[in-house]
Amino acid sequence: MSARRSGAQPGGTLATLRAGLRRRYRARLSHARVWRRELPTEIDFWADYLRTGGGQFPDEFRTRLDPASVLDDPLVADRLGSLPGDPVRILDVGAGPMTSLGKTHPSRGLVITAVDPLADRYDRLLGEAGIVPPVRTRACRGEELLEHFEPGSFDVVYARNALDHSEHPMRIVENMVRLLAPGGFVAIRHYRNEGETMTYEELHQWNFEIRDGHLRLWSPRADHDLTRALAGRADVEAAQHAGSYHADWITAVIIPDPTARAEAVPGTGAPSSCPLCGAWLGPAAPRLPGRRCCASCGTQVTDPWPSNADLSAAYGPWYRPAQGRFGALGDALLTRSRGTLARRIDAAAPPGAILDVGSGDGTLLRALRARGRRATGLEREAGDDPDVHPRTLAEMPGPWAAIVLWHALEHLPDPGATLDAAAQALPSGGLLVVAVPNAASLQARAFGPRWLALDLPRHLVHLPADALLSALRQRGLRPERVSGWRGGQVAFGWLHGLVGLLPGHPDLYDAIRFPDARRAPMTRDRRTGTLVAGAVLAPLALALAGAEVALGRSGTVYVEARR
Ligand SMILES: [Zn+2]
Numbered sequence: 001m002s003a004r005r006s007g008a009q010p011g012g013t014l015a016t017l018r019a020g021l022r023r024r025y026r027a028r029l030s031h032a033r034v035w036r037r038e039l040p041t042e043i044d045f046w047a048d049y050l051r052t053g054g055g056q057f058p059d060e061f062r063t064r065l066d067p068a069s070v071l072d073d074p075l076v077a078d079r080l081g082s083l084p085g086d087p088v089r090i091l092d093v094g095a096g097p098m099t100s101l102g103k104t105h106p107s108r109g110l111v112i113t114a115v116d117p118l119a120d121r122y123d124r125l126l127g128e129a130g131i132v133p134p135v136r137t138r139a140c141r142g143e144e145l146l147e148h149f150e151p152g153s154f155d156v157v158y159a160r161n162a163l164d165h166s167e168h169p170m171r172i173v174e175n176m177v178r179l180l181a182p183g184g185f186v187a188i189r190h191y192r193n194e195g196e197t198m199t200y201e202e203l204h205q206w207n208f209e210i211r212d213g214h215l216r217l218w219s220p221r222a223d224h225d226l227t228r229a230l231a232g233r234a235d236v237e238a239a240q241h242a243g244s245y246h247a248d249w250i251t252a253v254i255i256p257d258p259t260a261r262a263e264a265v266p267g268t269g270a271p272s273s274c275p276l277c278g279a280w281l282g283p284a285a286p287r288l289p290g291r292r293c294c295a296s297c298g299t300q301v302t303d304p305w306p307s308n309a310d311l312s313a314a315y316g317p318w319y320r321p322a323q324g325r326f327g328a329l330g331d332a333l334l335t336r337s338r339g340t341l342a343r344r345i346d347a348a349a350p351p352g353a354i355l356d357v358g359s360g361d362g363t364l365l366r367a368l369r370a371r372g373r374r375a376t377g378l379e380r381e382a383g384d385d386p387d388v389h390p391r392t393l394a395e396m397p398g399p400w401a402a403i404v405l406w407h408a409l410e411h412l413p414d415p416g417a418t419l420d421a422a423a424q425a426l427p428s429g430g431l432l433v434v435a436v437p438n439a440a441s442l443q444a445r446a447f448g449p450r451w452l453a454l455d456l457p458r459h460l461v462h463l464p465a466d467a468l469l470s471a472l473r474q475r476g477l478r479p480e481r482v483s484g485w486r487g488g489q490v491a492f493g494w495l496h497g498l499v500g501l502l503p504g505h506p507d508l509y510d511a512i513r514f515p516d517a518r519r520a521p522m523t524r525d526r527r528t529g530t531l532v533a534g535a536v537l538a539p540l541a542l543a544l545a546g547a548e549v550a551l552g553r554s555g556t557v558y559v560e561a562r563r
Contacts, residue, residue: 094162
């Protein structure tokens with residue numbers, strides 16, 4: 001996607017005001033939503049471009065169509081001599097209908113592959129315009145490159161004015177690096193701060209710039225340091241060049257360090273790469289109390305990583321005692337809410353057996369069976385139920401009509417692999433139901449290390465809702481229903497947090513549990529005081545929960561995704 005609209009901006013106060021408003025509006029929209037919503041504008045742009053022979057860029061149009069055009073982007077051309085193999089295999093990511101790369105080189109043979117998420121739509125436009133491009137673009141999202149190509153398949157992976165349009169540019173760069181063969185390099189060329197220049201119109205949503213020598217990728221919602229994210233694994237040579245009247249260029253050549261290997265961080269047993277998106281979690285990974293953060297997708301990984309002994313202790317008998325966790329009222333509420341969940345799943349899933357991963361005390365299994373479903377559970381330890389097994393999802397190939405991950409994913413060491421297994425175990429039309437705490441929620445932010453759903457060390461990973469949704473889509477699981485309420489515990493998360501702000505940090509969750517089910521003993525007076533505080537603060541917690549859900553930053557996220 002290289003030829004862009006002219007940068008001519010209407011001047012004046014009104015335009016500045018409008019730009020400011022749009023910037024603030026965009027700050028509230030997830031990158032995924034912008035991407036989905038603005039795709040048609042990209043198609044319109046190219047339809048225009050093809051119909052008018054390149055519009056204001058007729059020379060560029062001719063070059064793109066010329067099979068003898070010489071590859072002249074110095075970012076790539078100047079480095080071709082250092083590459084080992086011949087021909088040189090080049091991948092253009094986000095190429096649009098016809099790659100902008102020249103097709104020939106004086107001394108090297110070139111094999112160019114071009115991908116773009118909209119390739120199918122472009123094919124139709126090309127057909128209508130009667131154009132046969134020298135390299136036909138294949139349909140593939142940058143976030144899904146590794147599903148279409150083997151790692152090590154290319155000598156050069158290139159992107160020009162494309163990553164700033166995407167949902168997850170950090171993940172795409174990560175994928176681009178992984179596709180490199182030994183000795184290869186990634187080359188990216190983008191207008192400086194294009195999102196800002198275009199005031200976040202249409203698909204423009206990210207900005208490239210160089211700060212303190214580091215390549216930064218930022219938006220009104222995020223700020224990534226690419227140089228740091230790749231530190232220890234690849235060198236990033238970033239530079240700014242004079243561009244057109246429109247903007248300067250920011251270029252970067254990323255060269256992997258051949259000695260770097262993704263090893264476990266010594267002494268901790270912690271994963272060396274993000275358990276959701278696979279990006280490397282180097283020593284430079286940003287930290288929060290008790291967690292390391294993936295610079296690519298925002299997933300947080302519990303750190304220090306608990307040993308098996310730590311986990312056995314953390315899931316001790318107090319966690320789920322035989323006589324129940326809460327009073328009769330609490331357990332009745334739990335049974336009712338699982339009944340509602342069972343009804344939803346039964347209605348939405350095709351006929352067949354259902355697998356509940358992390359089935360706990362079996363409340364959902366019983367509710368599903370009461371509706372006539374065969375229901376199998378997975379738990380750390382098998383109990384009396386012969387249909388509950390101490391196995392992983394990968395060991396239960398199915399096919400399953402539905403797979404339920406109700407507050408389970410965050411307890412598993414490798415949610416990415418679990419979602420892979422789920423996608424494989426579901427037939428076409430099968431249903432995946434996921435509920436997790438939302439690490440990007442307002443309550444997570446408000447309460448930090450005291451947030452109820454952080455639940456260290458039992459929660460090994462802490463997923464932002466956006467990262468989860470995009471991980472589902474990457475696996476061909478189409479989210480049909482996303483809810484901030486249905487995941488449960490939204491209001492209670494606030495209430496627990498608010499009560500915990502009081503002197504002595506009283507623990508409301510312990511106070512509502514049976515004495516044997518508490519994390520720590522509690523005197524009667526303290527318990528009464530805590531419950532009273534909870535009752536007083538309940539209306540405030542409810543209001544905050546409502547606001548959080550309305551803003552799309554709910555404490556939990558519930559997703560029904562269809563295979
Ligand atoms: Zn990640």
